[in-house]
Amino acid sequence: MEEWVGERWHRFITRAADASHPRAAVALDEVARAVEMLFRAAGGDRLVRVVPAVAQKIGGPRGWLQRVAGQGERAALSTLDAETLALPPVLAVFDDAALNRDLYLWLAALSACHVEAEGDWITANLNASAQALRHFPGLRARYRRLAQAQLARRPQPARLRGPAEATERAVQQALRASLAPDFAASWRSGRAADGAPASPDTVAPVWIWLHAHLQDASDSIAACADQTRAEDSKDQKKRPEGRTQQDSKRRRAQHSQDTSNKNGLVMFFRAESILSWAEFVRVNRTSDDEDNQDASQVADDMEQLAIAKGGETLAARVRFDLDLPSASADDLPVGEGEPLPEWDYKRGALLPDRCRAQRLRARHPLPDAEGTDAAPAVAELTTRLKGTSRAAAASRPCAPRRAGSTA
Amino acid sequence: MDYPVPRSSAASSANSALARLATRLVKLASALRRLTDQDLEETVSTRLLVVAARLVASGLPELAAGRVAIVDALTDDAETAAALNEVVLAAFHPGD
Numbered sequence: 001m002e003e004w005v006g007e008r009w010h011r012f013i014t015r016a017a018d019a020s021h022p023r024a025a026v027a028l029d030e031v032a033r034a035v036e037m038l039f040r041a042a043g044g045d046r047l048v049r050v051v052p053a054v055a056q057k058i059g060g061p062r063g064w065l066q067r068v069a070g071q072g073e074r075a076a077l078s079t080l081d082a083e084t085l086a087l088p089p090v091l092a093v094f095d096d097a098a099l100n101r102d103l104y105l106w107l108a109a110l111s112a113c114h115v116e117a118e119g120d121w122i123t124a125n126l127n128a129s130a131q132a133l134r135h136f137p138g139l140r141a142r143y144r145r146l147a148q149a150q151l152a153r154r155p156q157p158a159r160l161r162g163p164a165e166a167t168e169r170a171v172q173q174a175l176r177a178s179l180a181p182d183f184a185a186s187w188r189s190g191r192a193a194d195g196a197p198a199s200p201d202t203v204a205p206v207w208i209w210l211h212a213h214l215q216d217a218s219d220s221i222a223a224c225a226d227q228t229r230a231e232d233s234k235d236q237k238k239r240p241e242g243r244t245q246q247d248s249k250r251r252r253a254q255h256s257q258d259t260s261n262k263n264g265l266v267m268f269f270r271a272e273s274i275l276s277w278a279e280f281v282r283v284n285r286t287s288d289d290e291d292n293q294d295a296s297q298v299a300d301d302m303e304q305l306a307i308a309k310g311g312e313t314l315a316a317r318v319r320f321d322l323d324l325p326s327a328s329a330d331d332l333p334v335g336e337g338e339p340l341p342e343w344d345y346k347r348g349a350l351l352p353d354r355c356r357a358q359r360l361r362a363r364h365p366l367p368d369a370e371g372t373d374a375a376p377a378v379a380e381l382t383t384r385l386k387g388t389s390r391a392a393a394a395s396r397p398c399a400p401r402r403a404g405s406t407a
Numbered sequence: 408m409d410y411p412v413p414r415s416s417a418a419s420s421a422n423s424a425l426a427r428l429a430t431r432l433v434k435l436a437s438a439l440r441r442l443t444d445q446d447l448e449e450t451v452s453t454r455l456l457v458v459a460a461r462l463v464a465s466g467l468p469e470l471a472a473g474r475v476a477i478v479d480a481l482t483d484d485a486e487t488a489a490a491l492n493e494v495v496l497a498a499f500h501p502g503d
Contacts, residue, residue, distance in 0.1 A: 033487065033489075033490045034490040037446050037490040037491065037493070038497060040442055040446065041438035041442055042438065043441065105493060105497070109497065135438075136438075136498055137498075137499075137500030138495075138498055138500045140500060
C-alpha cells in the first residue's frame with residue numbers, strides 16, 4: 001500500500017513540478033539527420049558526432065513545487081567538444097513543437113561556428129551566433145523567435161542574489177542585444193567595459209546557447225589517445241558482443257589519480273550513514289557475486305564519472321565467463337570406451353587395459369558422413385591395435401611409447 | 408556625376424539582383440559541397456546552379472527553385488531530401 005501511494009504521489013508531484021511542455025516535445029532522433037547535415041554544411045568538423053547529452057547540474061531558481069519534487073537541479077544541456085556535439089535527447093523547452101524543432105537546427109548551426117573561446121561564455125556564444133547568422137541568413141527569423149521565447153522564460157534578475165544576479169542580467173542583456181543587426185561588435189565593445197566573466201553554472205540554462213569545451217577535450221584526447229586506442233582494440237577483440245552495455249549518451253568524466261594502495265578499501269555498513277555515489281573510491285570488487293545490470297542508470301545518476309587507469313573492467317570479467325567453448329557443441333560419447341594397453345617407459349613394460357579409446361558421435365554430422373557406418377572400421381582398428389600391442393610385448397624392441405587415449 | 412538614365416538604372420538593378428542571386432546560390436553550393444562523400448554521393452555542379460538560376464529568372468520562388476533544381480537532383484531519399492531542404496531554407500534569406 002505504501003509503495004502504491006508513493007508511486008502515485010511521485011507521479012503527481014513530478015507532473016505538477018514539470019516546467020517543460022511534453023506535448024510539444026521533439027526528440028533528437030526525429031531531426032538527427034537534418035542536424036548532422038546542417039552542422040557539416042555550416043562548416044562543422046566532419047569527425048564530430050551528434051550524440052544525446054546526459055543530464056548535468058544546472059543553476060537557476062527553483063519553485064517550491066520543484067523543490068518538493070526534487071526537480072530542476074539537472075538537465076541535458078548542449079555541449080560541444082572536439083569529438084562530439086551533445087544535444088538534449090528530447091527538447092520540450094517551448095510550448096510550440098515547431099520552435100523546439102527550430103532550436104535543434106539552430107544549435108546545429110551555432111555549434112559549427114563555435115571557435116576557441118575569445119572571451120567568456122556569453123561572448124563566445126554571441127560571436128558564434130553572429131557567425132551562424134552570417135553563414136545562414138535564412139535562420140534569422142527563427143533565431144529572433146527563439147531569442148524572444150528564451151527571453152520570456154528567463155527569471156527576474158531582481159529575485160536572484162550574488163553572482164547569479166549579475167550573470168542573469170548579462171545573459172538577458174546579451175539576448176536582447178542579439179536581436180539587433182551586427183550585435184557581436186556592439187556587444188564586444190560594451191562588454192569590455194565591465195569585463196566580469198560570467199559562469200553558466202550560476203544561472204538557468206540558456207537553451208539557445210551551448211557550452212564549448214574544445215580545448216579541454218583536445219588536451220585530454222592528446223594525452224590519452226594512444227592508450228585508449230590500444231585498450232579499445234584489445235577489448236574489441238575479446239569482448240563478447242551483446243553483453244557489453246552500449247549507451248550512446250555523452251557523459252561528463254574526469255581523469256582521477258588512483259592513489260590507493262594495493263589492497264582495496266573495505267567497506268562496512270554503517271546504519272547511520274547513507275551510502276551514495278559521489279566521488280572516486282577504489283573498492284575491491286573482485287569478489288562481487290553479481291553484476292550491476294543497470295550500470296547505465298548508475299552513470300546517469302552520477303554527475304561526473306571518474307576514470308582511473310588500472311584495475312580490471314567488468315567487461316573483462318564477462319569476457320572470461322563467456323569465452324569458454326560451449327558444451328552444447330561437443331560430440332556425443334558412445335559407451336565407456338575400448339580398453340587398451342599402454343607402454344610404461346619407466347618400468348619398460350606394457351600394462352594391459354591401461355587406457356581407453358573413446359568413441360564419439362558427431363552432434364552435427366557432416367552431410368557426406370551421414371548414412372555411413374564407421375563401427376566396423378573402428379572394430380577393425382581396435383583389433384589391429386591389440387594385435388600390435390601383443391606383438392610388441394613379445395618382441396619388445398620397438399615398443400610403442402604411447403598408445404594414448406584417442407578420441 | 409548624375410543618376411543613370413532610367414533604362415540604364417533598370418538594367419543595373421536587374422544586374423545587381425542577378426548578382427545577389429548568384430551569390431546566394433554559390434553560398435548554398437559551398438554549404439552543400441561540404442556534405443559530399445559523407446552525406447551525399449554526388450555534389451552540386453555548376454550546371455545545377457545554372458538551372459536553379461534560370462528557374463528563378465522565369466518566376467519560380469528561390470526556395471522552390473533550390474528544391475527542384477538542386478535537392479531533388481541530389482537525392483531521392485525522403486529523409487535526406489528533408490534535411491537538404493533545411494539547408495536550403497537556412498541558406499536563402501528573402502531580404503538579401
